Amino acid sequence: MDPLSFTEMTSVFIVLFLVFVFLGFYGARFRKGNLDQLWDWALAGRKLGAALTFFLQGADWYTAYSILAIPSAVFVSGAYGFFGVAYQAMVFTFAMIFIPKLWQKAKDKGYVTASDFVKDKYGGRALPVFIALIGIFSLVPYIALQITGLQAVLASMLLGTVSSSQIAEISLIIAFLILAGFTYTSGLRGATLGAVMKDVLVWIALIAVVVATLFSVGGFTTGIQGLPSKYLTVSPSLAAAFSTSMLGVVVSAYLWPHNINAALGAQSAKKLRTGFSLAVLYSIPLALGDMLGIYVNKVPAAMNFLSNFPAASRGIYVIPSLVITLLPAWLAGLALLGIFIGGLVPAAVMAISQGNLIARNVVKEFKPGLTEKGEATIAKWASAVFKFVALAVVFAIPATYALQFYLVGAIIIIQLLPAVFLSLYTNWFKKEAIFAGTALSIIVGLYLVLQANHFGRITTTLYPTPLGSLYIGVIVLALNLLVTAALSAVIPGRGVIPQVQVPGGITSPAKGVDATSFGASRASILDKSEKPEDSMNKQNTSG
Amino acid sequence: MANKNVLLAAIVVIVFAAYLWPWYNFAQPEILGIPFFYAWVILMYVVTTMLLLVYTQAVRDEKEPGQIGGE
Secondary structure (H helix, E strand, O other): OOHHHHHHHHHHHHHHHHHHHHHHHHHHHHHEEEEEHHHHHHHHHEEEEEHHHHHHHHHHHHHHHHHHHHHHHHHHHHHHHHHHOOOHHHHHHHHHHHHHHHHHHHHOOOOOOOHHHHHHHHOOOOOHHHHHHHHHHHHHHHHHHHHHHHHHHHHHHOOOOOOOOHHHHHHHHHHHHHHHHHHHHHHHHHHHHHHHHHHHHHHHHHHHHHHHHHHHHHHHHHOOOOOHHHHOOOOHHHHHHHHHHHHHHHHHHHOHHHHHHHOOOOOOHHHHHHHHHHHHHHHHHHHHOOOOHHHHHHOOOHHHHOOOOHHHOHHHHHHHHHHHHHOOOOHHHHHHHHHEEEHHHHHHHHHHHHHHHHHHHHHHHHHOOOOOHHHHHHHHHHHHHHHHHHHHHHHHHHHHHHHHHHHHHHHHHHHHHHHHHHHHHHHOHHHHHHHHHHHHHHHHHHHHHHHOOOOOOOOOOOOOOOOOEHHHHHHHHHHHHHHHHHHHHHHHOOOOOOOOOOHHHHOOOOOOOOOOOOOHHHHHHHOOOOOHHHHHHHHHHHO | HHHHHHHHHHHHHHHHHHHHOOOOOOOOOOOOOOHHHHHHHHHHHHHHHHHHHHHHHHOOOOOOOHHHOOO
16 A cells, blocks of 8 residues: 555544544533433433434444454355354344333333343342343453454554554554543443444445455356355255354343443333334344355455465454455545444443443442442443553463454343343242253353364364254253253242332332432332333223 | 233244244245355345334333333
C-alpha cells in the first residue's frame, strides 16, 4: 500500500473512531435517567425500543469474532466452518421461547441479571452466587477473544510500518482506556449508540467487500470452480459434529450474561420479540461475508497479503486482507473501523454484565447493607477492571489459545440451562439438584476437553463417540439434565412453592431498584397473576 | 394462550427441521450461482424472520405500562 493511501485509510479510521467515542460519552444524556442506579446504568433504564434492541442484539451477538473467525474457519475447514453462521436463525427462534418470559419477570420483579431470578426463585446463597461466578469467569476469555479480533484489525492495517506491533499494543490500550471511560459514565446507553454505528459500518463493510470480491473472482459460480470439494459440502463424517456444535451454540447463546443483559434493556417484550425477529436478517450479509473464506483463494493480491502472516493464524486475516487489497483506501478505513468497534461494543456489554454480577450477586450477597448507589459504583469500577483483566490475558497468552478458551467457555455457560431457562417453566427442580448437576457437568466437561486433546494443547472441543464426533457441551448438558432430574426426584420435599409475596433481599420493593415503578402494590398484583397466560385471559375477558 | 404456544412450537419445529441436521448438504442445484448448501442457509433466514414476525404479531399479551392496574 502506498503512503498516500495508507494515510487516507488511517485518517478515516481515526476520525470515525472519534465519532464513536463521542457517541459513547453522549450516551449518558440519551433517554436520560438516574445513572446512580444499577438497573438504569446497566439496562439503559429499560428504554430501548425495537430498533435499538435490534441494533444492540446485532452488535452484541455478531461480534468482531464472528466477522473474522467464521471466515477463518471456512477458509481452513471449508463448508464445515459454515456451522458458525448456519445456527443463527435457530439461536433467535430458541431465544424467543425463554427471553421474553425472562424479560417480563425481570420487569415485574426488578431483576438485572439471571442470578437475580435464580436467587428469587430458589433462595439461599450458594446457587445464585455460583451461577453469577460461572457467568463472570466464562466471560473473561470471551472478551479476550474480542481483543484478538481488534489485534487482527490493527495488525493488518499497520502491516509493513515500522514497529507495528508496539503501535498496535499502544493503540489497543488507548482504545480500552476510552472504552472503560465511557462505559463508566454511560453504561448500556453508550454501548447502544456505539452499536448503531457499528452495525451500520459493518453492513457497509461486508456488502462492499462481498461485491468487490465477487467482481474480482467473476461471480459465485466461477469463484468456486477448481477449489477442493471441502468448500462445496460438509464431509458426511462431520455431519454429527456440525449438528451438535450448532445445537451447543443455539442453547448457550442467550445464557451468556451479556446477551441477557442486552435483552433486558428492551422497552417491552413485544419490542424485544420484534428485535429478535429482525436480528436474523443480520445473518445475510454475515453469511455472504463468511463465504469469502472460500473466494479469497481466487484473489491473488489477498493471498499474497495473507502470506505475510504465519500459516497457523492466517485465517483471521481473510476479511482484512480483502478489505485492504480490493477496496478504495477510505472505504477500507471505514470497514476496518467497523470491525474494530465491532469488537469494542460487545466487549463493553460483556464487562457491564460482569460488573452487574459481581456487585449485585456476589458483593451484595455478603454485604447486604450496600446502598443502590454503592452497588452501581462497584459495578462500574468492576466493569472497568474486567476489561483490563481480559486485556492482560491477551497479552499473556497467545491468540490461538484464547480461541479455544472461548469454546470451553461455551461448554460451561450452556450448563446454566436448568438453572435459568428451564426454571422459568417448572417449579419441579430442587436447588440442590441444580447445583449438583451444573457443577458435575462442568467438571466432567472440562475433563472430557482435556482427554479429547490428550491432556495437551487444546485444539478441539469435539469428543469421539460411536455416533461420530460430538460437541462436548451437548454431551455434558445431557448429563446435567439427567442428574438434575434424577436428584430432584430423589430429594424429599416439594419443589419451589409458587410465591405470593416478593421475598426480602435483592428484589424487595423496599430496597428495590426504583420505588416508583417497582412499588410493592404493583409487584404483588403482578405476582398473583404471574403467568402471562392468566393475565391475557383477563385482558381478553375485560376487552 | 395455548394458541400462541402452539404457533411458537410449530415455528421452532420448522426452523430446527430446516437447519439442525445438515440434510441440505449438497452442491446442486445452485441458486443464483450459490451452491445449495449455502443458498439454503441464507434463504431460510428470510423464512425464519417472517415466521417470527408473524408470531410477534400474534402475541398480544404484553403488559405495557398503564395496562397493569387495569387487570
